[in-house]
Amino acid sequence: MSFNTSSRQLSKTDEAPEDTPSQEVTPLDAPAPRDTVQAEAPQTKPSKADPLKAETPEAKIPEAETSEAETPEAETPEAETPEVSAPEAETPEAETPEADGAEAEAPGAEAETPEADATEAETPKAETPEAEAPEAGATEAPEAETPETSAPEAEVPGPDAATPAAASDTPDTPTTPHQRWWRRRGRGGWREKYPVAARVLAWTTTAVALAVVVAALLMPTQADKFRLAAFVRLPVEAIFGAALLIVLPRKPRIAVAVFVGLGLGALTVVNFLDIGFNEYLGRGFNVVLDWSLFSDAQGYLQDTFGKGGALGIVALAVTLVIVVLALVTMSVIRLGNLAARNTETATRTTLVLAIAWVTCAALGVQYAEGVPLASEHTLQALQFKTAQVRQTLRDEAAFRKIAKKDNFANTPPDQLLTGLRGKDMMITFIESYGRSAIEDPVMAPGVDATLTAENKKLTDAGFAAKSGWLTSATYGGSSWLGHSTFMSGLWISNQQRYRTVTAGERLTLPGAFKKTGAWDTVGVMPGIQKAWPEQKFYGIDKLYDSHKLGYEGPKFSWSTMPDQYALTAFERLVHSKKHDKPLMSTIILTSSHQPWAPIPKLVPQDQVGDGSVYKAIEKAGKRPADIITDSTKSKQEYGKSIQYSVSSLINYLVKYGNKNTVLIFLGDHQPIARVSGNHASRDVPVSIVAKDPKVLDKIADWNWADGLQPKHDTPVWKMDAFRDRFLTAYGSTPAP
Secondary structure, three states, X not given: OOOOOOOOOOOOOOOOOOOOOOEOOOOOOOOOOOOOOOOOOOOOOOOOOOOOXXXXXXXXXXXXXXXXXXXXXXXOOOOXXXXXXXXXXXXXXXXXXXXXXXXXXXXXXXXXXXXXXXXXXXXXXXXXXXXXXXXXXXXXXXXXXXXXXXXXXXXXXXXXXXXXXXXXXXXOXXXXXXXHHHHHHHOOXXXXXXXXXXXXXXHHHHHHHHHHHHHHHXXXXXXXXXXXXXXXXXXXXXXXXXXXXXXXXXXXXXXXXXXXXXXXXXXXXXXXXXXXXXXXXXXXOOOXXXXXXXXXXXXXXXXXXXXXXXXXXXXXXXXXXXXXHHHHXXXXXXXHHHHHHOHHHHHHHHXXXXXXXXXXXXXXXXXXXXXXXXXXXXXXXXXXHHHXXXXXXXXXXXXXXXXXXXXXXXXXXXXXXXXXXXXXXEXXXXXXXXXXXXXXXXXXXXXXXXXXXXXXXXXXXXXXXXXXXXXXXXXXXXXXXXXXXXXXXXXXXXHHHHHHHHOOOOOOHHHHHHHHOOOEEEEXXXXXXXXXXXXXXXXXOEEEEXXXXXXXXXXXXXXXXXXXXXHXXXXXXXXXXXXXXXXXXXXXXXXXXXXXXXXXXXXOHHHOOOOOOHHHHHHHOOOHHHHOOOHHHHHHHHHXXXXXXXXXXXXXXXXXXXXXXXEEEEEOOOOOHHHHOOOOOOXXXXXXXXXXXXXXXXXXXXXXXXXXXOOOOOOEEEHHHHHHHHHHHOOOOOOX
């Protein structure tokens, strides 16, 4: 056979002796031997490259037919080729032409060993320069090189070049730089170089993933329940999840793992919100109603820590949410893949855990603290949240009907509050003034001493007081819920109820005084810093918010001004003015609002001025960071703030009150759990103070305690019951 060249004929060389064991390949640019057997032309289109050039390592040898009958005659002069019977010469493991005449494969495909026809004559094998090729088996390739078809201008390695890798390597042999790099990185990289470190890292990652998933499944929703026993349990959700991931194919398994991971991560975020809400508001997070509270929380953070601090806290919170979602999801995916790779072990483990869970559940196995070993925590949490959503939606519809019923809605004006005609009324809320301030062993000594001292001042000035307990509709925050519950006579325990009632025309206590036409109604609310549409609902004619009280001093954390200043401004702007009618004043004092640092101090009344005197006091006071993480310090500072607020109010009453002044003051809710204690009541003290004994005589049947301090066994009412009791006691006639 001969190669069909495009530009020149091959010259002949001397024939090799028959007893020569191997034949050395002549350099490609040297004249070819004249007596060399010429190969038949392959069926593919000849390359423009020199047919004598050797194949590059990545080139593909075309498959050509070996049948002489089907191969056209070569154009070069025929030469007789002696049948040289050479010893077993070694040829490279390169792909040789197929004997069946198949078309040439594309470069880069797997090499196949051609099957030689037993009837064909044996021809001598050629060797690559400076390298001896391995044995090729029974098939003997012609001495001449096969032309390339994959690259038109393939380069020819020189005589000193190394022999390229065999084309018949295993299928995963890297053939591109990227594949070779990946093999060095993955199979021959640091994992093979440091096998112990690789195993430790793998096991550590798996252990962390398992800990994350178990912690997410067993995470309590209250801070006081965080203990080791809560996390050393068998979560049934993990057993079901493992069984599901084991049987799923790869793509569905990953999809399910992502879905479950995101869901479990979202539930973990809600659990954190539950912890925060239980810590501050004494209840869990309502997934329907409580999203609106985040804007108020941001305002609180900004007032407490400044804009930069609030922005940092918000950014940290958002980052933590993203991290929790990603970490839980990746952990579920890793555990699912691990179970799929070790199906037999994972199946046995899951079966053993399932049997253990059923056994513990059936026998009621518990820790000493009463914690069941067989856990259904996540399922129970989901059931509770689902029931909460349904209940919230039903509650809204029911509350609309309740809000429409009002025992005094149709009472004529001349039949309202007849027992208080001619009196200057003051309803004053003291922020976070709760039962804990009077009974907690840390705060009570200071607060009780202050109440005793202030009560003596009242008595000396001719005033008397009676005090009781009211159970607030809120806890730790959301003061407006307590305000609206007290003044509307409706139990307003969430934001949706608040929106519903304030959008209606419910008769409030200030509204009842206004309806009579015998009082002017005003509001002094230093905590209001923006538009307040609820003014109309409450029946307040004129509102003095933080912008209308003339304060030029510093803020005290969230509180825009000290209580002493707010009361002094009320006297200057409102009470001291001449009026055609008595005043019905609603005043909200804010100095006892958390974080209780810094706390104002009482100054001589003639030095209050525009509030500039408080700059030095604010600067010298404690910072929120000084106490916010310490429960004992928070309790101590909270107690001091209550003492300050009560003293400011009683000092004002003694100085500016008269025989027609009637004061009702109360707390809006208990302080946060870190101060009031876990599982504290929602009770707040309430007092009525007056000089006229007839005012207190009308509530003698209430059995309230004498003085400013209610006793431990003084009757407790729900806060929404106060409005109707008060209206009835002071001469109002019910007319639904």
